[in-house]
Amino acid sequence: MNKRTFLKLFAALMASPSISSLPAWANEKLKNWAGNLEYSTDRLYSATSLTQIRDYVKKENKFKVLGTRHCFNNIADSTNSFLSLKSMDKVVDLDAAAHTVTINAGMTYGQLCPYLDAKGFALHNLASLPHISVAGAVTTATHGSGETNGNLATAVSALELVTASGDVVNLSRAHEGETFLAAVVGLGAIGVITKVTLDIQPTYTMRQYVYENLPLAAVNDHFDAIESSGYSVSLFTDWQKQRINEVWIKTRDDQTHPFEATPEFFGATKAKKNLHPIAELSAENCTEQMGVPGPWYERLPHFRMGFTPSAGKELQSEYFVPRPHAVEAILAIERLRDQVSPHLLISEIRAIAADNLWMSPCYHQSCVTIHFTWKQDWPAVSQLLPVIEKELAPFHARPHWGKLFKTSPAVLKSIYTQMPAFIELAKKYDPQGKFRNDFLNENIFAS
Numbered sequence: 001m002n003k004r005t006f007l008k009l010f011a012a013l014m015a016s017p018s019i020s021s022l023p024a025w026a027n028e029k030l031k032n033w034a035g036n037l038e039y040s041t042d043r044l045y046s047a048t049s050l051t052q053i054r055d056y057v058k059k060e061n062k063f064k065v066l067g068t069r070h071c072f073n074n075i076a077d078s079t080n081s082f083l084s085l086k087s088m089d090k091v092v093d094l095d096a097a098a099h100t101v102t103i104n105a106g107m108t109y110g111q112l113c114p115y116l117d118a119k120g121f122a123l124h125n126l127a128s129l130p131h132i133s134v135a136g137a138v139t140t141a142t143h144g145s146g147e148t149n150g151n152l153a154t155a156v157s158a159l160e161l162v163t164a165s166g167d168v169v170n171l172s173r174a175h176e177g178e179t180f181l182a183a184v185v186g187l188g189a190i191g192v193i194t195k196v197t198l199d200i201q202p203t204y205t206m207r208q209y210v211y212e213n214l215p216l217a218a219v220n221d222h223f224d225a226i227e228s229s230g231y232s233v234s235l236f237t238d239w240q241k242q243r244i245n246e247v248w249i250k251t252r253d254d255q256t257h258p259f260e261a262t263p264e265f266f267g268a269t270k271a272k273k274n275l276h277p278i279a280e281l282s283a284e285n286c287t288e289q290m291g292v293p294g295p296w297y298e299r300l301p302h303f304r305m306g307f308t309p310s311a312g313k314e315l316q317s318e319y320f321v322p323r324p325h326a327v328e329a330i331l332a333i334e335r336l337r338d339q340v341s342p343h344l345l346i347s348e349i350r351a352i353a354a355d356n357l358w359m360s361p362c363y364h365q366s367c368v369t370i371h372f373t374w375k376q377d378w379p380a381v382s383q384l385l386p387v388i389e390k391e392l393a394p395f396h397a398r399p400h401w402g403k404l405f406k407t408s409p410a411v412l413k414s415i416y417t418q419m420p421a422f423i424e425l426a427k428k429y430d431p432q433g434k435f436r437n438d439f440l441n442e443n444i445f446a447s
């Protein structure tokens with residue numbers, strides 16, 4: 001046993017007896033999913049009950065909850081310690097009459113979705129992969145696509161939180177109004193989310209079609225028609241050759257007008273086999289395409305549960321642009337193609353409906369997102385981000401809270417009108433900054 005491993009095991013053994021500190025991680029450095037960020041501590045405690053969480057919160061002066069570690073920036077990082085709710089991954093209650101499900105906050109979408117489907121229910125949308133925790137996703141305003149679909153946090157109808165004092169607070173859409181709307185996309189600053197209640201709907205089946213080589217001119221001329229062609233639409237591009245490489249259209253079988261898969265789509269041609277967003281890669285880890293019907297949770301994400309999603313070694317950035325500026329913004333990035341492409345694996349353009357969650361990038365505005373999956377070269381990407389952000393600044397683009405950005409705190413403050421009120425609320429539940437870390441201090445609380 002090396003010294004580092006010994007120290008980890010020792011720290012685990014010294015932890016409160018009410019916290020189970022399983023040393024499964026003892027031989028590895030604690031990193032985020034992409035491996036681009038080694039967290040500042042590897043003190044990690046795993047709680048298995050609300051009582052353990054409350055004891056831990058009361059005992060610690062500073063810590064972060066760690067979800068499934070899928071953020072690319074340091075929003076989840078801590079120099080002190082981490083609390084994991086991974087073992088708390090059960091459904092608490094499915095209320096068929098109210099159309100809600102309440103889950104423990106350690107649960108992932110990958111665990112929840114098959115359960116819901118088996119009971120005859122579904123969620124309104126999912127992100128590109130199901131491997132992420134529900135709590136981590138909603139607190140960072142994670143989204144899928146579909147111009148009538150709000151981000152994943154819009155499905156939250158109630159939260160149970162443990163605040164910095166160790167008290168349990170319940171907030172619901174029905175009863176707490178603005179406080180609830182402030183807390184849902186809470187960026188990990190409001191409290192430890194211990195339970196989440198989500199809106200559900202009757203289960204549905206979907207089909208997914210992929211088209212190749214959509215001319216950029218078609219995006220310019222027919223963007224609204226393209227985006228409204230399916231329940232969820234994604235455009236993948238490497239910004240080369242004046243074209244969108246792939247259009248992924250996900251259509252619900254219960255829609256009044258499901259997508260009709262003609263051989264051509266605004267000049268793009270229907271794919272003849274399943275494709276990965278990066279066409280050269282195997283589609284093995286991608287959800288089924290070619291119009292094969294299947295359950296909602298096996299079509300809404302691009303990547304299948306049980307497979308390593310995406311390209312693996314990568315970085316991600318993403319910017320939300322108000323929908324009326326979608327085409328202008330896309331063309332602005334296309335003009336940067338020679339700078340962007342050498343560092344890019346693939347870009348994705350999606351549409352998201354407006355919401356009323358204070359810290360959501362879609363607060364009171366429907367958006368398109370322009371996403372970049374980068375090669376894992378932070379020195380190059382960090383030089384490029386300010387260039388991209390300058391191009392998108394006229395549109396007041398908002399960066400994804402869980403991905404890499406360089407937007408200054410002053411700009412964030414100017415584009416998040418509710419930030420001062422959000423800070424006040426966070427201070428009410430966490431007066432001493434127990435849940436704050438460098439990311440929050442720099443981007444939110446110092447502004």
Ligand SMILES: Cc1cc2nc3c(=O)[nH]c(=O)nc-3n(C[C@H](O)[C@H](O)[C@H](O)COP(=O)(O)OP(=O)(O)OC[C@H]3O[C@@H](n4cnc5c(N)ncnc54)[C@H](O)[C@@H]3O)c2cc1C
Pocket residue numbers: 033034064065066067068069070071072075076085105106127128129132133134135136137139140141142143144187188189191192193194309310400402403
């Ligand atoms: C391959 C890949 C694909 C992705 N696809 C998408 C996509 O399609 N759409 C999109 O919008 N994003 C996407 N993301 C980003 C991802 O959804 C977000 O980063 C999300 O926050 C991940 O959740 P997590 O649990 O892994 O978060 P973590 O990184 O573990 O934590 C994120 C934040 O949530 C807080 N948190 C977690 N659990 C709790 C809790 N119980 N109580 C309080 N705070 C908590 C943490 O403290 C931290 O502040 C993708 C990321 C990857 C790696």
